[in-house]
Amino acid sequence: MTVRGATITRRIMSQAPDLMVVSRHGVGYDAVDLDTLNERNIPLCIAVHSNMISVAEQAMALLLGLAKDVFYYDEVTRTDDWSARFPTRAVDLDGKNLLIIGFGRIGKQVAKRALGFDLKVFGYDPYVDDKILKAANVQPVHDFKEVLGEMDAVAIHCMKTRETTNMFSEAEFKNMKRDAFVVNCARGGIIDEDALYNALTSGEIKGAGLDVLLDEPSSADHPLFSLKNVLLSPHIAGVTVESTRRMATQTVDNVLKVFDGNVDPECVVNQDVLNF
Amino acid sequence: MATTSNKKRVLVIQPLHPAGMEMLRARDDIEIIECDSLDENIIAEAAKTFTQ
Numbered sequence: 534m535t536v537r538g539a540t541i542t543r544r545i546m547s548q549a550p551d552l553m554v555v556s557r558h559g560v561g562y563d564a565v566d567l568d569t570l571n572e573r574n575i576p577l578c579i580a581v582h583s584n585m586i587s588v589a590e591q592a593m594a595l596l597l598g599l600a601k602d603v604f605y606y607d608e609v610t611r612t613d614d615w616s617a618r619f620p621t622r623a624v625d626l627d628g629k630n631l632l633i634i635g636f637g638r639i640g641k642q643v644a645k646r647a648l649g650f651d652l653k654v655f656g657y658d659p660y661v662d663d664k665i666l667k668a669a670n671v672q673p674v675h676d677f678k679e680v681l682g683e684m685d686a687v688a689i690h691c692m693k694t695r696e697t698t699n700m701f702s703e704a705e706f707k708n709m710k711r712d713a714f715v716v717n718c719a720r721g722g723i724i725d726e727d728a729l730y731n732a733l734t735s736g737e738i739k740g741a742g743l744d745v746l747l748d749e750p751s752s753a754d755h756p757l758f759s760l761k762n763v764l765l766s767p768h769i770a771g772v773t774v775e776s777t778r779r780m781a782t783q784t785v786d787n788v789l790k791v792f793d794g795n796v797d798p799e800c801v802v803n804q805d806v807l808n809f
Numbered sequence: 810m811a812t813t814s815n816k817k818r819v820l821v822i823q824p825l826h827p828a829g830m831e832m833l834r835a836r837d838d839i840e841i842i843e844c845d846s847l848d849e850n851i852i853a854e855a856a857k858t859f860t861q
Binding site for chain 1: 817819820821822823825826827828829830832833836838839846847849852853854856857
């Protein structure tokens with residue numbers, strides 16, 4: 534079966550005793566009952582290569598939008614308020630320090646783009662060898678808290694786990710530069726939203742770009758929505774015209790490869806089942 | 810409804826981009842079952858077709 538937004542429960546899968554594969558349209562799989570699949574030795578495939586470029590571009594868009602204060606300047610231009618051109622608000626990314634949290638497929642793509650803007654790129658990922666970061670011209674960081682005070686921007690691209698939940702909270706924001714930006718295109722909840730609100734309103738950091746929120750769909754009265762130094766998108770970083778096509782074709786390709794007996798292990802979440 | 814088909818059945822839950830559907834339709838050994846719903850009961854019912 535191919536799955537987009539639906540929750541695939543044990544009960545659903547129990548109706549299909551001959552089920553051979555579940556193929557997710559995307560890379561997240563928290564809505565699929567993995568335990569059931571493991572018990573039955575059924576592979577769970579994901580479209581690993583489909584949206585990494587789209588997410589990386591959105592992270593850069595949010596970062597650029599914040600640095601250039603795109604929405605502020607758009608608004609003052611439309612309202613004929615050219616006096617608002619000064620004092621200067623926009624900053625350059627050139628030469629600034631960017632810390633990427635999570636150096637998987639998406640983090641690598643962000644690094645590539647950030648280096649193109651002549652940012653100095655640092656990477657924190659305790660599960661990735663330093664050699665991989667260095668090969669991408671990224672300086673490995675082993676304790677992200679130690680370098681936060683030197684970073685001009687942080688881009689979050691790690692998975693949400695117990696370890697990363699509220700990874701950015703009160704203490705982390707207090708350690709950041711007052712003109713720093715934070716961008717999250719990973720999962721809501723990696724940033725503590727109450728702490729972020731306080732950091733943004735007290736001036737501990739300058740701005741935030743968020744594609745994800747703890748509660749989705751969000752409600753219009755979310756406190757962060759009242760802040761002008763927050764740029765938002767509704768969890769669409771990975772969804773573009775091109776990625777939608779890529780997701781569909783890879784989702785189907787994963788099914789066909791299981792049928793044909795030549796599954797790509799890189800696309801399988803529960804690779805242990807391939808040994809059966 | 811019973812079927813005598815020996816084709817492999819692919820349950821497509823929520824529509825896919827036409828390019829993905831075209832890949833499935835290009836295979837003569839595959840039967841496509843579409844289920845445009847997020848409801849567990851409806852999906853479970855559709856999943857039964859694997860056994861028919």
